[in-house]
Amino acid sequence: MKKQKISDAVIHRLPRYYRYLDDLYNKGVVRISSSSLGGKMDITASQIRQDLSCFGEFGQQGYGYNVAELRAEIGHILGIDGGHRLIIIGAGHLGHALLQNFDFAKVGFHVDSAFDLSPALIGTKIHDVTIRSMDELDAYVKEYQPNVAVLTVPQNVAQSLASKLIAMGIRGFWNFTNVELSTQEPDVFFEDVHFVDTLLTLSYRITRK
Amino acid sequence: MKKQKISDAVIHRLPRYYRYLDDLYNKGVVRISSSSLGGKMDITASQIRQDLSCFGEFGQQGYGYNVAELRAEIGHILGIDGGHRLIIIGAGHLGHALLQNFDFAKVGFHVDSAFDLSPALIGTKIHDVTIRSMDELDAYVKEYQPNVAVLTVPQNVAQSLASKLIAMGIRGFWNFTNVELSTQEPDVFFEDVHFVDTLLTLSYRITRK
DNA sequence: TAGATTGTTAATCGATTAACAATC
DNA sequence: TAGATTGTTAATCGATTAACAATC
Numbered sequence: 093m094k095k096q097k098i099s100d101a102v103i104h105r106l107p108r109y110y111r112y113l114d115d116l117y118n119k120g121v122v123r124i125s126s127s128s129l130g131g132k133m134d135i136t137a138s139q140i141r142q143d144l145s146c147f148g149e150f151g152q153q154g155y156g157y158n159v160a161e162l163r164a165e166i167g168h169i170l171g172i173d174g175g176h177r178l179i180i181i182g183a184g185h186l187g188h189a190l191l192q193n194f195d196f197a198k199v200g201f202h203v204d205s206a207f208d209l210s211p212a213l214i215g216t217k218i219h220d221v222t223i224r225s226m227d228e229l230d231a232y233v234k235e236y237q238p239n240v241a242v243l244t245v246p247q248n249v250a251q252s253l254a255s256k257l258i259a260m261g262i263r264g265f266w267n268f269t270n271v272e273l274s275t276q277e278p279d280v281f282f283e284d285v286h287f288v289d290t291l292l293t294l295s296y297r298i299t300r301k
Numbered sequence: 302m303k304k305q306k307i308s309d310a311v312i313h314r315l316p317r318y319y320r321y322l323d324d325l326y327n328k329g330v331v332r333i334s335s336s337s338l339g340g341k342m343d344i345t346a347s348q349i350r351q352d353l354s355c356f357g358e359f360g361q362q363g364y365g366y367n368v369a370e371l372r373a374e375i376g377h378i379l380g381i382d383g384g385h386r387l388i389i390i391g392a393g394h395l396g397h398a399l400l401q402n403f404d405f406a407k408v409g410f411h412v413d414s415a416f417d418l419s420p421a422l423i424g425t426k427i428h429d430v431t432i433r434s435m436d437e438l439d440a441y442v443k444e445y446q447p448n449v450a451v452l453t454v455p456q457n458v459a460q461s462l463a464s465k466l467i468a469m470g471i472r473g474f475w476n477f478t479n480v481e482l483s484t485q486e487p488d489v490f491f492e493d494v495h496f497v498d499t500l501l502t503l504s505y506r507i508t509r510k
Numbered sequence: 511t512a513g514a515t516t517g518t519t520a521a522t523c524g525a526t527t528a529a530c531a532a533t534c
Numbered sequence: 535t536a537g538a539t540t541g542t543t544a545a546t547c548g549a550t551t552a553a554c555a556a557t558c
Binding site for chain 3: 539549
Binding site: 141 | 515
């Protein structure tokens with residue numbers, strides 16, 4: 093039975109399900125039961141079945157789940173086939189690292205272009221992505237209408253840049269600036285990556301034994 | 302009343318409390334009540350008071366909390382004054398980005414050294430941190446005994462490297478490799494940074510409006 | 511068919527919120 | 535003192551786990 097309101101707890105487990113299923117898929121595993129998947133992921137079989145039941149019925153009694161199928165279903169739920177197009181703003185080391193190591197295509201994102209201020213970078217290509225001047229940003233976004241922006245820019249320009257991009261139609265931000273962004277606009281989403289939070293969690297754990 | 306078992310939900314909110322308090326502190330704010338902090342953070346005052354009560358009594362009736370004091374207390378809880386010493390393994394773009402942009406000192410970590418295979422990098426310094434050859438890793442760790450390692454290395458070497466480092470006494474891993482690491486050793490902690498999870502969460506949100 | 515495993519309902523557990531006496 | 539706000543207990547809400555009929 094599909095649920096209308098999906099809790100954050102469930103949403104945050106979906107990418108992890110996807111990673112595990114993708115891994116099984118790549119290993120050629122054909123079927124898996126909730127209990128054996130739960131064993132691998134260190135969660136209960138009940139939780140997996142409950143989570144999945146929010147979105148539909150993907151298994152078969154006595155058999156379990158077809159790995160390829162469930163992987164595709166969860167991918168679909170996550171919007172991997174949504175044809176997202178993104179731009180990367182800031183091609184410093186972090187932007188560079190993402191362009192070079194992160195497999196955007198694998199999770200359904202096409203990297204349209206990257207932008208930077210540095211003359212040394214403008215015009216170069218990283219992994220087939222051209223780095224353009226920030227001066228071209230407005231015209232580019234207006235013409236090509238990407239829907240997601242990755243922000244790896246200095247803190248002091250983050251909010252004004254975001255506001256401008258929202259006005260031009262960007263709907264999602266993968267935000268590495270450590271500034272909490274905001275907008276009046278509905279249906280705009282910010283996903284903040286706070287490196288410091290995970291390091292502090294680690295610090296907490298090693299500190300109290 | 303101090304609690305013995307702190308839930309993950311509470312632990313994961315602590316770094317965010319710290320960020321907000323640090324921000325207030327830097328702005329010169331002297332005192333704050335749970336309700337006004339809750340307003341800023343978009344959580345209830347009750348939750349803040351409940352969370353803090355796990356660790357002690359830091360406020361004063363009729364006044365609220367002294368910002369500098371509470372910031373210091375939470376920093377202490379998080380182990381910011383634990384004198385952690387870390388090494389960065391892999392000085393590619395991501396390692397480089399961390400060395401260049403991430404303020405380790407601010408959260409109580411001293412970066413002892415970085416290691417890489419690339420001859421072009423070995424011997425150079427980034428932000429006062431010397432990049433050494435991977436050949437020196439063993440001897441270095443044995444001699445200087447850092448307690449945390451940042452892993453920004455290729456997936457295929459991640460687990461064996463981790464096992465080796467654990468055997469030499471490393472107790473915490475800030476793991477950017479997207480490989481889930483494991484060990485038999487108790488009191489070793491892994492904090493995995495899965496970039497893809499946050500991007501997929503963003504994808505989910507922009508996909509269903 | 512018999513065994514396995516699902517989807518779902520019910521029970522439990524834990525986390526969040528509300529309320530309030532204590533007190534600065 | 536009066537008002538504000540804490541720390542904590544109790545109430546509520548939601549998430550996780552257990553149980554089981556349905557069925558492949």
